[in-house]
Amino acid sequence: MSEAERAMPELPEVESVRRGLVRARLREPVREIWRSEHQLRTGANWLRSKENLGCLLRATPGPVRRRGKYLLWDMSGEDEEALVLLIHLGMSGRCGVARPEQPIVAHTHLILDFEDGRQLRFVDPRRFGGVRAGPREAIYQSDPVASLGPEPLSRSFDGAVLEAALGRSKRALRDALLDQRAVAGIGNIYAVEACFEAKLNPLRPAAGLSSQAWLKLADALQLVLRRGVENGGTTLKDFRNVVGEVGRNQxxxxxxxxxxxxxxxxxxxxxxxxxxxxSGVYCTRCQPAPRK
Ligand SMILES: [Zn+2]
Structure with a gap:
């Protein structure tokens, strides 16, 4: 698998999907739920609970939130129970809003049919993506959401927050940035770009950076992520927004x-x-290895 094929939606791509769902203004209750027979995301970094999508029947959609690379769509259950639909796009997952007459493409795994006739469709050829529904508290208080690190685009995020998260890591800086429990939402593309912007060697250990360097790296992360969001995400292969458009950040x-x-x-x-x-990329002159 090439690096471009392994690239998965990161914070800016998931944020683009979130904004698209907000713009779609889905407000009517769910009247039908269809799920393919194929298994979706499994493994250690995923919820152990059942998908539990049935609880969304007759639920009314509310605000769409994002935490790291996860979409968290508030739903109000029939008895006004606070529910949430959690979506992870994995590597090739797409969320689209469609009319029922639009043909159902291959690898469609979930369709939520709303009272106004529109549908949310989750399509994922490689099936590393996943969906979960359940009481909001339970989803937020379970891993992976519960153990996510700070949001890099939050107002409180800065060099000190980043240093607290990664300052003791002996791992290579680029690898340390990929740990979702340290900082949420960063993947390989934006980690590599941020190291370049901050003029930091991606292979040096995270531990040992000066507070000044953590500050530069925090600023660089925010710069590359904001640029990614403004550009509607990066499309190397699979990523599309909710209306099927590619991003421009590449x-x-x-x-x-x-x-x-x-x-x-x-x-x-x-x-x-x-x-x-x-894999990753750097400049040996602008991002020199630290002197021993
Ligand atoms: Zn250079």
Whole structure:
């Protein structure tokens, strides 16, 4: 599998989907639920509970929230119970709002049919994505949501927050940034881009960075994530928003996917690396390894 194929929706892509769902203004109760027979996301980083989608029948949709790479859609149950639909896009998951007459594409796994005739469709060819429903409290207080680290685009996020989360990690900086329990929502694309913006070597240990460097990295993360959100996400292969459009941020990536090309800052050839099985890109001149 190439790196582009492994790239999964990160914070900006999930945020684009969230905003699309908000714009769709789905307000009418769920009148029917269809689920394919295929198993979706499983494993250690996922809820152990059953999918429990049946509880959404006749529930009324409310605000759509996001935490890290997870969509959390508030629903008010028939008896006004506070419910939530949790969606993880995995690698190739898409959420679309459709009319019933639109053909159902292959790999559709969930359809919520609303009273106004529109449908939410979850499509995922590779099935690393997943869906869960249940009482809001229970979902928020269970892993993976409960153990997520701070939101990098929240107002309180800064160098000190990042240092508290990662300052003792002996892992390579790029790898440490991918830990959702340390910082929520960061994946390989935005981790690689942020290291470049902050002029930090992605392979150096996270531990040992100065407070000044953590501050630069926090600013860089916010810069690349905000740019990603403004561009409607990065589409390398699968990502689409709720109306099926690709994102535009791939055109604004400065180093990710550009190994061998000149550094946009100093023109030296960008170098690729592999760490923990994931590749990345950096500039050996702008992002030098720390002196021993
Ligand atoms: Zn450079």
């Amino acid at each position: 055109d604004d990536l400065r180093v990710y996917g550009r190994a061998g090309q000149p550094c946009p800052r100093c023109s030296r050839k960008l170098r690729d690396f592999v760490s923990q099985g994931r």
